[in-house]
Amino acid sequence: MATGRTHRPATRSRGIPEATVARLPLYLRALTALSERSVPTVSSEELAAAAGVNSAKLRKDFSYLGSYGTRGVGYDVEYLVYQISRELGLTQDWPVVIVGIGNLGAALAGYGGFASRGFRVAALIDADPAMTGRPVAGIPVQHSDDLEKIISEDGVSIGVIATPAGVAQQVCDRLVAAGVTSILNFAPTVLSVPDGVDVRKVDLSIELQILAFHEQRKAGEEAEAEAEAAAGVVAASAPGVGAAATPGRKGTDRKGPDGDVPAVMPA
Amino acid sequence: MATGRTHRPATRSRGIPEATVARLPLYLRALTALSERSVPTVSSEELAAAAGVNSAKLRKDFSYLGSYGTRGVGYDVEYLVYQISRELGLTQDWPVVIVGIGNLGAALAGYGGFASRGFRVAALIDADPAMTGRPVAGIPVQHSDDLEKIISEDGVSIGVIATPAGVAQQVCDRLVAAGVTSILNFAPTVLSVPDGVDVRKVDLSIELQILAFHEQRKAGEEAEAEAEAAAGVVAASAPGVGAAATPGRKGTDRKGPDGDVPAVMPA
DNA sequence: GGATGTGAAGTCGTTCACAGCG
DNA sequence: CGCTGTGAACGACTTCACATCC
Structure with a gap:
């Protein structure tokens, strides 16, 4: 990982x-x-x-x-x-910066569990100039232009990324370049970092998807025998998950685990 | 095979x-x-x-x-x-309830990643009467008195707990009794549930603590030899983690992994 | 040729069950 | 006696390497 x-x-x-x-x-x-x-x-x-x-x-x-x-x-x-x-390592205190003060970032800023464990929110950083100076959870938001300065002055080694996915990698790169060596990532993206930097990710929708998997299996367990037939029905009524979803299937035979249905995601 | x-x-x-x-x-x-x-x-x-x-x-x-x-x-x-x-199981849509509409609950309610994956926020529930009826992320908050009714009417099987730790278990019990069989828990508590119910937990402070562990180890790697001596120093400046941290270790010799220091938590 | 699919080997983590010690 | 600490058995997951098939 x-x-x-x-x-x-x-x-x-x-x-x-x-x-x-x-x-x-x-x-x-x-x-x-x-x-x-x-x-x-x-x-x-x-x-x-x-x-x-x-x-x-x-x-x-x-x-x-x-x-x-x-x-x-x-x-x-x-x-x-x-x-x-x-x-x-909780006997020392760790200054932490949170980048991206949207709904989630703000919630994190106010989260009591940090302070009580030796983590100190050293700064909140956001790219939106309208946010700059506004206090969130009692801490004034600083503009991301000053990111490098904030990191080095406070000797911050842990950064929390709560930005939109699109800018997470850039933010990550800047944090790392400025000296951060541990990152907690809430943005739904894979971050690539140099050796020696640790990344942990928290993805809310992934957790729900894992629950959904088990949930689905529970439902199918009651009707074991019907599982085979059900596969076909489910495929036929698939609502589509990605962006555009319109069924339609080419004639190729796809082999699933066993009685699988060869339906395909449409363009 | x-x-x-x-x-x-x-x-x-x-x-x-x-x-x-x-x-x-x-x-x-x-x-x-x-x-x-x-x-x-x-x-x-x-x-x-x-x-x-x-x-x-x-x-x-x-x-x-x-x-x-x-x-x-x-x-x-x-x-x-x-x-x-x-x-x-994402080809069907899963109604989800979020219980506890504080900072975090509100952030979750507005989180885009849910809706885009077939999860539909069916209801927001909070125990505070002052919240009732107020819209959060476009969804009106409902009072927790109606929890059971909401769950059963909407056929909700997935619940998200974002309440304070103190009430998480009660909320969990009510959710389960009402028919929820999968729970995503953000409260920093261990939930006990009957067989057949899945719980996944997300604990923000735990993730940070894991990062701190590795961070500490990185720092110590550069000065391998000094690690031994450092242990004593660190102990002496320990800020205290729990609430009441009154060590008072008896004079017995404790043996750590290797050259551990038997020092004790300071007051 | 080129990439998948998969036994086999290797690594990591958990559980067992009991020796060892207070 | 009771409970910790731990080797050893077990099981789960990862990685390797290559036969297999398009």
């Missing part, structure tokens, strides 16, 4: 699996909640339940960090909060 | 790996762009580049759907758009 992790010959124990890293924030959240309730210790079983994973996975994950538990007892909540925070 | 099309086994709609399903929307997006430029065919190499994956993976992914390419030529763009759309 995003700039596949370097296949470093894994120096010593510095090889925490990606999958584990992705779950650390989850554990941290659960632990923080426990901490607020002044719970002193948790077992892997309890914590796993709170984080929504199974306990074997959790123990394995923690084993990559070190031996932070006590056999027969469990984990010290405060201590673990600190260790995970440190591992994630 | 049998070559080409089998009759009964494997290749039904079943058996498509999750990882593949998650990439189908990516391919679809790239294909749609090609379609708009009236490109008739693509090779796996070209399409893979456009989607940001490697070509072997793409071909393997497509092989789960069927044999939709032509050797020596590539894939028919229009045909593939249709096949993937159908596989994802």
Whole structure:
């Protein structure tokens, strides 16, 4: 995915699996909640339940960090909060810029989850001159002409892109050129970046499409036998997804998985 | 396994790996762009580049759907758009409700990427009476008292939760009880749902935390040798992550991965 | 010739089950 | 005894490399 992790010959124990890293924030959240309730210790079983994973996975994950538990007892909540925070780099604070202050950008600017985790919104940047100077979530929007200056002056290394897809790559290039090395991309485009820069993407419509896939399968499960016949019907009533959609099929035979219908997307 | 099309086994709609399903929307997006430029065919190499994956993976992914390419030529763009759309269930339209019309909910309501993919925002729901009737993105907000009625009348099976974390589980329970079987959760909580209900979560702060992890590691890579000493320094200047962070670690020796420092969270 | 489709090999991640320790 | 920490089995996904077919 995003700039596949370097296949470093894994120096010593510095090889925490990606999958584990992705779950650390989850554990941290659960632990923080426990901490607020002044719970002193948790077992892997309890914590796993709170984080929504199974306990074997959790123990394995923690084993990559070190031996932070006590056999027969469990984990010290405060201590673990600190260790995970440190591992994630949250013990320092990260200035972040958000580029593209539309609906989504504005929502992100006001999102409380950032500040509470050591992320500080250092600047909001938008290309629209009409936005310049206007405060969003208490922070004045700056014009994108000043992007490079803002990045370097604040020592920003993390950028959030919430622009339209069409300009996302340019914005990305400028961010990278100015020194940003981690990007969170909300624009529905594939960004290409040089080695050493990490990109993570969040695509709202992709998530819905994945849900739709499973949803469709559920519907078909009740009528297993009818599935075969249904395939033909569905194709015939296809509404079309892309821009222009007008059925029409040339005579070639296409072979699907099995009883598939050879219909084609029209021009 | 049998070559080409089998009759009964494997290749039904079943058996498509999750990882593949998650990439189908990516391919679809790239294909749609090609379609708009009236490109008739693509090779796996070209399409893979456009989607940001490697070509072997793409071909393997497509092989789960069927044999939709032509050797020596590539894939028919229009045909593939249709096949993937159908596989994802996008040839039908999915009414969606968004619950929690704050900053984020409002941004989602206005997000163009939904409508363009066969998702229709059937209703916006919020618990605040002051919001009721007010139009957001052209759709009037309805009060959450009517949640059940809205779901059942519109036959909604997909719900988006954009409420504060505190009420997300209750909202989820009501959605499920009313018939929703797929949920996209933006609230930073683990939702528990009965079997048969799918939940996908999008957590903005988690993504940033993952980036921070890698960012921190990049910084440490340049000064490999200093890493050891740095751990102590970092700990000393830890700003504190949770709410109440009162460490107070007992004097026991804790062993980290390697030369870990047993320092503790400062007050 | 040229690109697909796919076994086989390789890598990564999860789960099991139990030894080890408090 | 209870719970962590972990080798080993297992399973899922990725990559390789090439036979296959247009």
